[in-house]
Amino acid sequence: MQASLAKQENNFYMKNYDVFIIGSGMAGMTIANKCASKGLTVGITDELPYGGTCALRGFDPKKVIIGATEVRDFAKRLKGNGIDTIPKVNWKDIMAFKQSFVDEMPPKIEKGYKKNGIDTFHSSAKFLSENTLEVGNDKVKANKIVIASGSKPRVLEFEGGNFAKSSTDFLNLEKLPKSLLFIGGGYIAFEFAHIAARCGAEVTIVHRGEKPLENFEQDIVKHLVSATKKLGIKLILNTEVMAIEKVDNQYRVKGKSTKKTAYFEAEAVFNSAGRPPAIFDLNLDKANIAYNKKGVTVDKYLQSTSNPHIYAAGDAADSEGLPLTPIAVLEGHTVASNIIKGNSKEISYPPMPTVVFTLPTMASVGYSESKAKELNYHIRINYKEVGDWFNAKRLNVEEYAFKTIIDKETQTILGAHLIGSHTEETINIFAMAIKTKMKVKDIRTMIFSYPTLASDIPHML
DSSP: OOOOEOOOOOOOOEEEEEEEEOOOOOOHEEEEEHHHTTTTOOOEEOOOOOTTHHHHHHHHHHHHHHHHHHHHHHHHBBBBBOOOOOOOOOOHHHHHHHHHHHHHHHHHHHHHHHHHHEEEEEEEEEEETEEEEETEEEEEEEEEEEEOBBBBBOOOOBGGGGGGGGGHHHHTTOOOOSSSEEEEOOOHHHHHHHHHHHHTTTEEEEEEESSSSSSSSSHHHHHHHHHHHHOOOOOEEEEEEEEEEEEETTEEEEEOOOOOOOEEEEEEEESSOOOOOOOOHHHHSGTTTTETTEEEBOTTBBBSSSSSTEOOOGGGEEEESSSSSSHHHHHHHHHHHHHHSSSOOOOOOOOOOOEEEESEEEEEEEEOOOHHHHHTOOOOEEEEEETTHHHHHHHHSSSSSEEEEETTTTTTTEEEEETTTTHHHHHHHHHHHHHHHHHHHHHHHHOOOSSSSGGGGGGHH
């Protein structure tokens, strides 16, 4: 269905929609297509190519690149045990392979929108009032406006911060620099550092905090830190980057700790200091939209707490959901349902597995030990380093460990935290067990195919 046009006093036309969406990532895409399928008039805009961060600038292209480093890592671990030669990663070829996935997405997505009768725009959006927007040279009015604009790299406000490249820049490097420095100690820094190091670069991570990957279980993080250092990556903690300056063909990074000021040099510096929601350029105040540094303030229906015309989903919403693609899709379905049927569907989050795609991978789902104690659960903790288990020895993996958190009263799993080979797959079984409240005894008596990594699960409980 096409949007209606209403002529205004100054002779331009206002485009009217039932629903208008800012952002074409997985949340926005889900909402647009679902609303259009129910006969609502829908428009969508994105100032960047359609597809969102995950498909174009995040998880998907990153995982394609990691695939090549996995081959190298596996060969290196088995050298002398059946493998004679360790392959080199051809950066140019892997980037071309990655780009083949990226390039096909925007036209494919836009074609789907047009097939469903959705009007597409390619401009930034700014609010003019509670339910009107300026979208490029167009004025848009909608009964419901959805903010699904995702996130973007944090602005580095110190001197020379503009010299730091973004994660998107890393994924589009035509040639890998000989040396790289990553600002920040989160999953983006670690994942990209591992990629670069395995491709032969000298890598440094500078993190202002005492603990890297602070949202993960630290008993498991320490194993990733060990693996990272063994890879030759310099990990500098308790050091805040204060400035970046260009010196000849390199960059000089000034870092300050409580004890001293240090300087680091690298051919390229990357900003991996977090990704705040991309909402602060939308003129939210003009639309009476409450927000904070975490995103648009929403209720249990993902509707704005201050403006009933507005919903938010994905990284742009201050919700309990983690900034993960499946969560964006879940929130998109919830928003679409509430727009179509009225507020009747409360957002409900299942266990949310999350993975750091380093090698070895680190995966987590459910409560941490500290969170379970905070909620007054009576818990049993199983934590063990299991580099001597068969699966670790056959894969020649040094870092293999787990921490499971079990509710003593119900004998169900509250949390699982893993590091080792392919924990990104194993963690899904734990997520399913937590969601279905499977009893520990039922999992321990299951027959798993052997010898697989999943067959280790009963021994982790």
